[in-house]
Amino acid sequence: MSTLTLALDLMGGDYGPSETVPAAAQALSLLPHLNLLLVGDIEQCRDLLDAFSLSKHPNVSFLHATQSVSMAESPAFALRRLSDSSMRKAIEAVAAGQANACVSAGNTGALMAIAKHVLKVIPGIERPALMSCVPTISGGRSVLLDLGANVNCEAENLRQFAVLGSVVAEAVLGMSRPRIALLNVGAEANKGNIPVRTAAELLATTPGLNYCGYIEGDALFQGAADVIVCDGFVGNIALKTAEGMVRLLSSASHQQMKGWAGWLQSWLTRFFKRRLSHLNPDQYNGASLLGLRGIVIKSHGRAERSAFTNAILQAVVEVERQLPARIAERIDALPLNRR
Amino acid sequence: MSTLTLALDLMGGDYGPSETVPAAAQALSLLPHLNLLLVGDIEQCRDLLDAFSLSKHPNVSFLHATQSVSMAESPAFALRRLSDSSMRKAIEAVAAGQANACVSAGNTGALMAIAKHVLKVIPGIERPALMSCVPTISGGRSVLLDLGANVNCEAENLRQFAVLGSVVAEAVLGMSRPRIALLNVGAEANKGNIPVRTAAELLATTPGLNYCGYIEGDALFQGAADVIVCDGFVGNIALKTAEGMVRLLSSASHQQMKGWAGWLQSWLTRFFKRRLSHLNPDQYNGASLLGLRGIVIKSHGRAERSAFTNAILQAVVEVERQLPARIAERIDALPLNRR
Structure with a gap:
């Protein structure tokens, strides 16, 4: 993976693809070197992807997911039962090295539980923070x-x-x-x-x-x-x-x-x-789940396209600054575990 | 006690008498039927009381207190050791029936501890709330x-x-x-x-x-x-x-x-x-310590005169509405203690 790739959970948030798809197009127009892995129910998104010229965009690839995590879902259920959710597959793409980071506007508790399970925390950190x-x-x-x-x-x-x-x-x-x-x-x-x-x-x-x-x-x-x-x-x-x-x-x-x-x-x-x-x-939409061995950005659930785009840009900055590696380095140097 | 009397802690808050004394004068000009019991180091306040024509005001009486509770004081120390503080004496005036309510801009924790000790809570209430x-x-x-x-x-x-x-x-x-x-x-x-x-x-x-x-x-x-x-x-x-x-x-x-x-x-x-x-x-300065057998109003510590006046007016409203009696009546009617 030589270029920068982000996995986007298309289905998350209050508005789902109707805001995440336009935001993906906006991010690509702002950062032409960016690659996006769009994760979700691709058939359901087809018309929107066509409308925003993303279906055959050279920087875009797709990962189909049959499930999505609703805002009211319990984190435990989302973690154990929704193994084909767009949120889960976006995070798994980061763990597998297919993407450098993922962005989701979905259920915060579920995102936290799945990210912690799939990516694991940095040694010395007990709990990630938003x-x-x-x-x-x-x-x-x-x-x-x-x-x-x-x-x-x-x-x-x-x-x-x-x-x-x-x-x-x-x-x-x-x-x-x-x-x-x-x-x-x-x-x-x-x-x-x-x-x-x-x-x-x-x-x-x-x-x-x-x-x-x-x-x-x-x-x-x-x-x-x-x-x-x-x-x-x-x-x-x-x-x-x-x-x-x-x-x-x-x-x-x-x-x-x-x-x-x-x-x-x-x-x-x-x-x-x-x-x-x-x-x-x-302007500052895009909260980071810090303390994980990978970059996960949580967009506000009510984010519209420009706000979701800002969350994508936040992910780019964290990839470029290699945030997880710098955190691991600092944690390693501190006597945090001598309680 | 046929008229409405409020005990004011002159020494509390970040500004002390320089704001509480003018506020007392302002409250009296707004509500001519109001009586005030001013509690604090009266000698220290003498010039201010003269300047605002309160020294010989027919609706004003005084209660001298040699101590005051600082903002950094621990509630336990204020309760046990500062028995001649302006805060304590203002609350004691309520307990003794000399005043219908008291107002203080002093240390919240100390006010809470002293009010709970001196006035006691309404039966059925475990902890008063602000x-x-x-x-x-x-x-x-x-x-x-x-x-x-x-x-x-x-x-x-x-x-x-x-x-x-x-x-x-x-x-x-x-x-x-x-x-x-x-x-x-x-x-x-x-x-x-x-x-x-x-x-x-x-x-x-x-x-x-x-x-x-x-x-x-x-x-x-x-x-x-x-x-x-x-x-x-x-x-x-x-x-x-x-x-x-x-x-x-x-x-x-x-x-x-x-x-x-x-x-x-x-x-x-x-x-x-x-x-x-x-x-x-x-505009809405004046928080109430609810759940006590008496009315205690906490003004913001940084309140200036007009804000402190609003706290005094809040005390007047609660006295007129007989808030503690109405709370006691409601608590009595509810099955709150069947835990």
């Missing part, structure tokens, strides 16, 4: 994890997430000595629950990590830290709350006025939207 | 709890929070059969951690509660539910994240331009702020 590079108000980026892969975490898991996030901050965002913070309910040392307080002690004594303390929810997106660590329950709700606020505030919620006032109103709404555009969740 | 009536995009309100009083919760605690929140929705917001939701990482039944999933089962089978299922972070502030229940760790971070977004988006973050462009820019910034004004956290 990570996103979120925008900051000043135009920068922060690494935020876990975003929902682990709804219960121990302190050691949080420490490992800090290591994973630091490698991303260095390898993907080009930072040196990224500032690590734990998301907590207060800045003082006595605040928070036991896992967070214990993680603070672990992080402060782990060599090679630039741990800077706690930050609160209102400091997210302010660039107060480069790597922000929390358990998956909290991270998922914090990120979705912030995304919900951006969407609410940038939507034209006021009643449409008439005449010149209506013109002014729509102009102001556009101004408003542009001002928020760099915080738009679509 | 609740706020947050705005929705359409101009309504939702009850959100817990906001940080309990960083670890079991399912039964979450169920009790749902009952507390329902009473507030009915008594304060005037709703009938308020819709109750649990904040979770997904809408499907198999999502979330054990306490949340178990709470969902409990809520669905508790008579008299209108439980409607899970909502995700992006549905907060959309009015998707009237009562939104979560543990204090998650609620604190979700609310602060949302508040941080509103502050970020309404601040003039762009570089100031010159000439007519600068004029247009500042005009647009004002437009932007006005559009967000009903989501401004200051």
